Amino acid sequence: MKSIQVSTTINGDPVEFLCTPDEPLLDVLRNRLGLTGAKEGCGTGDCGACSVTVNGRLVCSCLVLGVEAEGAQIETIEGMAQGETLHPLQRHFIEKAALQCGVCTPGILVAAKSLLEKNASPTDEEVRYWLAGNLCRCTGYDKIIEAVQSAAAEMRGEV
Amino acid sequence: MALDDKKSRFKYVGTTPNRPDGVDKVTGKAQYGADITAPGMLTGAILRSPHPHARIVSIDTSAAEAIPGVRAVVTGKDFAPVEDQGFADIGETCMARDKVLYDGHPVAAVAATTPAIAKAAIRAIKVEYAPLPHVTDVDEAMRPDAPVVLEGRALEHVPAGMSQNVTNTCEFGHGDVEAGFAKADLVLERSFKVAAAHQGYIEPHACMASVTSDGRADLYCCTQGHFFVRAVCSALMGMEASQLRVTASEIGGGFGGKTTVFIEPVALMLSKKSGRPVKLVMTRDEVFKASGPTVHASIDCKIGMTKDGRITAGDMTLRYSGGAWPSGTIEMGAQAGFAAYDMPAVRTIGWTALTNRPKEISYRAPGAPQAVYAVEAVIDEMCQQLGLDPLKTRLKNAAAKGTLSSYGVTFDEIGMVATLEAAQAHPHWSAPLGPNQGRGVAAGFWFNFGGNTCVTLNINTDGTASVTEGNPDIGGSRASISLMAAEELGIRYENVRTIVADTASLGYNDNTDGSRVTFAVGLATIKAARAAIKVMCERAAALWGIDAEAVDWIDGAAHPSGPNAGKFPPMTLAEIAAQSFQTGGPIAGHHEVNVDGAGVSFGVHICDVEVDPETGHTLVKRYTVVQDAGKAVHPTYVEGQMQGGAVQGIGWALNEEYIYGKDGRLQNAGFLDYRIPVASDLPKIDTVILEIPNPGHPYGVRGVGETPIVPPLAAVTNAVSRTIGKRMYQVPMSPPRILSAIKGA
Amino acid sequence: MRYMTAETAEAASTALAAEPGLARVLAGGTDLLVQLKAGMIQPDLVVDIKKIPGIREITPEAGGWRIGAAVANAELKEHAQVKADWPGVVEGANLIGSTQVQGRCTMAGNLCNGSPAADAVPGLVAADASVTIVGPSGTRVAKVADIPAGPGRTTLAKGEIVTAIHLPARAPRSADAYLRFIPRTEMDIAVASAAVSLTLSEDGTVTHARVALGAVAPKVVLADASTIIGTKLDDAALAALAKAAESVCNPIDDKRGTIEFRTSTAGVLARRAALIAYNRAKGVK
Structure with missing residues (x-):
């Protein structure tokens, strides 16, 4: 299978890569670009551990072809903190114990950030439904919801 | 220098700092298992059996070997037999020898320069199978005429004349059970079925092995125990333990499921044969098909009670199957079932039988949720029949310091009474319920190691x-x-x-x-x-x-x-x-x-559900976990264990199950149809941590991780049963089963 | 596998028709990539249609709406006017998969995947929606209801692609609703589903109705809507509708549900969806 050259932007950086036409973006990120923050929990869009945004839209990178990244703007977990400064969501996830094993955490953070960009004051129910495609087997979700809400409150300037 | 052994005032323990990772x-x-790489690394892939039970007639790997980029092919013949039966069984789950024993059983593996070539090589391997009759249900497997999964594996004390699938039996208890039933005002016997559940960790099994020609090896893997991985893998590879260094990566969930090996010996053998580092990562469907779920169970539980709620005797028979190899989980189930209660007469008999399913591995309190579910559901039904309060009744029978437990040990300081009292005092217990809602309560127990x-x-x-x-x-x-x-x-x-x-x-x-x-x-x-x-x-x-x-x-x-x-x-x-x-x-x-000296732990859960009477759809509306932690070293992490364990139990109670077709193949090997709870399924999970110090630890610590998965099967069952006015005897309580009970079918 | 991005629908159709091996269309890819991952298919050609002009746009058309075939369902949900006209269609589309899947999946893809349980399809059939199809022999228009042919199969010929879905104009006092049954609250495939579209007279009598059921037959089926036409959805009418719905069910027993469960649930959902649509048409929140 002949590889295709793709030019894209990841976390603001220009990136070029070669990939085969059938290669999911997730495999490109992990195996070709060393961006292993996105995880493969299922490869079929059922778990959300590979969440990234493409042109601002939250997607599972396992359900996007690498070749579709041509000309796109991609954001991954690796771009969430600014240098040493964690995003409020990242900080609240640590402080509120919203992770146990942490393997679903990158996907949940990317998804939660996408939610708060659309809706700065979600209800708990809205957070739960938005994140329904991000499976977490450790926490029972309670502390994740709490962490998203406390980060949202901080981002609204309420703390 | 003077040091007190015991400590009860703390400066740091009991605070909640951020974790270092x-x-x-x-x-x-x-870096999790699949994130580890090495220069020159190859990608491995495994060919798996589509048959639940078949003799392997031949494996032709020549076409695969001829594909450019394929550097090694491995089959069962590459592994020398090992003496230790336990290690041999694990080895056989990793790579079949003469027979395949479950849908998904590995028969060959390849290592190639790219994942695509590895996949193509797998497709190029030709395996001729001679299918054999199969059995996937424990009750069917115990019938004398059932297809035999493995011969000659029954322990000596298993009575003659049974199916060869029956490999072990055990009995625990004390007192005269029949005399106890004679003193009862009500004796109730019920039969239950509990489906096998999977741990459902989000990170699939992954490893990277590098074997050098001088006989040394390095293995990186996501595991709950790299020392055990070393022990098994060095035995299967015929290496000295000192020459195999195993490094545990970060681990993306395990819940017991990563306490053994499934792919590591294969990666090592591929690396040995290719002379290159080899990475092997399971896909999600491989995780479901070929890593270990729990046992599935069939249970008869009989309890006698006086009309004021005193338990006079309990008698239970557990039939567990841990897949195609002998499993020891039955003993833990048989010990745990009645452990929460102070009983004058109690007997638990366990049986374990082979079925054409993957080899079971631990899942959070292995064996206990099934047995405790039956006991807690029967007690609840008896409380309903006798008009008794379920918490007061449990308090009346609660095990305490000095109680001779159902499994023979006499309890030291324990928290069963305290957890029941805390549940009683919790506002949840007395909160009003809405239409189509009901409340269930159940206790649970785990030994701790x-x-x-x-x-x-x-x-x-x-x-x-x-x-x-x-x-x-x-x-x-x-x-x-x-x-x-x-x-x-x-x-x-x-x-x-x-x-x-x-x-x-x-x-x-x-x-x-x-x-x-x-x-x-x-x-x-x-x-x-x-x-x-x-x-x-x-x-x-x-x-x-x-x-x-x-x-x-x-x-x-x-x-x-x-x-x-x-x-x-x-x-x-x-x-x-x-x-x-x-x-x-x-x-x-x-x-x-x-x-030594791990203190046992008790928990009591309160569950409110709402059931759609026309479809059986069930939502958990409120949930409270009360548990004795001995001493909570990091209280928010303790809460996290209680919440996470409870939610796994809720998932099992309502939806999670291994579904095998008549063809013996697993029908729901993915997160789409193996339905673990999603965020929108759940309410807040309230927690109450009690601290009854464990005398066996300087700070009083007890294990907390496993007890929380024990009560939910019964807590949810009792809530659903009280809501619909019909008792449920099967887990999971999928909507079709609940609707069928509502309609009285 | 070769990958191409088509600049026009005709180019896509030509390439798909000319491919001697297996060819697939890529819009949202949420079914295609799953099938690739599972090794269920190994296409020789994948044609990405998202670069075709207008295929990602929603435009008003003859009082109704033209939804480009590559409009992601998340984009559809954000379109307030379509949602106001066809709330049931939009809620069906928005039940497919997770937020992440919504960012990619399309109604046209859901239709062309041919699943009997497709969440977007009953709403479109109840709406009596049409599709534009571009193929080797030109452009044609067909009813959505005529596209599914059975599990995993459609009536589309080789080289034919759906380029747009057309939702008709809405009469006053019209509304629709979609309900599906799943064991969890999200992330499942429908075990049974029902879409109801109806129009009321000024006094609240149902003058027009279509009821479509999903996951209870090899393809989406219509239930006899005359059971509620001429009524104000009194209990007898609703009971008749439920019975009519049950009577057209021809489901399978599988890991997701039994025949009996699917049948009875289809009746319940048809009844409940009718009530929701009725209240929406009356302007009741």
Whole structure:
């Protein structure tokens, strides 16, 4: 299978890569670009551990072809903190114990950030439904919801 | 030097600092099993059987080997037989020999330069199978005429004349059960079925193996116990343990499911044959088909009760199947079933039988949820029939200090009564219910483990400490261990760093299982810290020119023990450490032990559900977990264990199950149809932590991780049954089953 | 596998028709990539249609709406006017998969995947929606209801692609609703589903109705809507509708549900969806 050259932007950086036409973006990120923050929990869009945004839209990178990244703007977990400064969501996830094993955490953070960009004051129910495609087997979700809400409150300037 | 063994006032333990691996895990930097790479690494892939039971007639790998980029092909013939039966069984689950025993059983593997070539090579392998009759249900497998999965595996004490699938039986209990039933006003016997569930960790099994031609090897994998991985893999590879170094990556969930190996020996053999590092990662459907779920169970449970709610006797028969190989889980189930109660007469008989399913592996309190479910559901039904309050009835029968348990031990200090009282006092218990809603309650129990543990604690010259332990951190244990080291040494939590060492760096550590890490590694850490403190007291004594016995360690500093010891200002850990090169060299403490004294743990859960009477759709509306933690070292992490375990139990109660077709193939090998709870399925999970100290630990710690999955099967069952006015006897209670019960079918 | 991005629908159709091996269309890819991952298919050609002009746009058309075939369902949900006209269609589309899947999946893809349980399809059939199809022999228009042919199969010929879905104009006092049954609250495939579209007279009598059921037959089926036409959805009418719905069910027994469960649930959902649509048409929140 002949590889295709793709030019894209990841976390603001220009990136070029070669990939085969059938290669999911997730495999490109992990195996070709060393961006292993996105995880493969299922490869079929059922778990959300590979969440990234493409042109601002939250997607599972396992359900996007690498070749579709041509000309796109991609954001991954690796771009969430600014240098040493964690995003409020990242900080609240640590402080509120919203992770146990942490393997679903990158996907949940990317998804939660996408939610708060659309809706700065979600209800708990809205957070739960938005994140329904991000499976977490450790926490029972309670502390994740709490962490998203406390980060949202901080981002609204309420703390 | 004076040290109290027991401690009840704490400076750091009981606080909730951030975990040391937190930043790595929220930034994507943490390296999990599939994230490890090596130069020149190949990709492995496994060919799996589509048959539940078949003889392998032939395997032709020539076409695969001829594909450019294919560097190694492995089949069962590459592995020499091993003597140890347990290791041999694990080896056979990793690669079939003469027969395939379940849908998904590996028959061959390849390593190739790219994943695509590996996939193509797998498709090019030709296997000829001679299908055999199969059996996937435990009750059918126990029939004398059932297809035999493996011959000659029954233990000697299994009675003759049974199916060869029946490999073990056990019995626990005391007292005269029949006499007990004779004293009862109500005797109720019910039969239950519990489907197999999967641990459902989000990270699939993954490893990277590198074997060199001089017989040394390195293995990186996501595991709950890399020392056990070393033991199994070195045996299967015919290596000395010393030549195989296993390093545990960060682990993306395990819940017991990563306490064995499924792909690691295969990766090692592929690496050995190819001379290159090999990475092997399971896909999600491989995880479901071919890593270990729980046993599935069939249960008869009979209880006698007086009309005022005193249990007079209990008698239960458990039939578990752990797949195609003998499984020991039945014994834990048989011991745990009635453990919450003080019973004059109790008997539990267990049977285990082989079926054409993958080899079972632990899942959070293995064996206990099924048995406790049956007991708690029968008690609830009896309370309904006798018009008794379910919590008061449980209190009337609760096990306490001095109770002879159903499995033969006499309990020390335990929290069963306290958890029931706390549940009674919780506002949830008396809150009003809406239409189509009902409330269930259930208790649960888990033994908790201790086990082999090694910890080394080094005092650094800048006044900090490094703890080296050997148990993979599955949910924050590095923080808990650091807290206990800080507590003992008297330095700040931030000044302690705990790392998980590889198998070459520390003595043997049992798996991260049995809720043992905070208890056992914590205990060894405390002892290692005390050993280091002893050295520091000696160094201070030498500097002061006094007897080491005359030095006390208080709040991170050496103090003369009294006026007679001499008048010296306290010497801090940092001061002693800074001078260590001049006072005898580096300072460290270490402790190696097979820990005993894990305190048992009890929990009580309250569950409210709402059932759609027209479809059977069930939502958990409110849920409260009450549990005895002994001492909560990091309380928010303890809450997290209680919430996570409860939600796994809720998932099992309502939706999660292994579904095999008539063809013996697994029908729902993916997250789409193996339905674990999603965020929108759940309410807040309220928690109440009780602290009844475990006499077996210096700080009173009990394991907390497993007990929370034990009560939910019955708590949800009791809630649903009370809501719909019909009793449910099968888990999971999928909507079609609930609707069918509602309609009285 | 070769990958191409088509600049026009005709180019896509030509390439798909000319491919001697297996060819697939890529819009959202949420079914295609799953099938690739599972090794269920190994296409020789994948044609990405998202660069075709207008295929990602929603435009008003003859009082109704033209939804480009590559409009992601998340984009559809954000379109307030379509949502106001066809709330049931939009809620069906928005039940497919997770938020992440919504960012990619399309109604046209859901239709062309041919699943009997497709969440977007009953709403479109109840709406009596049409599709534009571009193929080797030109452009044609067909009813959505005529596209599914059975599990995993459609009536589309080789080289034919759906380029747009057309939702008709809405009469006053019209509304629709979609309900599906799943064991969880999200992330499942429908075990049974029902879409109801109806129009009321000024006094609240149902003058027009279509009821479509999903996951209860090899393809979406219509239930006899005359059971509620001429009524104000009194209990007898609703009971008749439920019975009519049950009577057209021809489901399978599988891991997701039994025949009996699917049948009875289809009746319940049809009844409940009718009530929701009725209240929406009356302007009741």
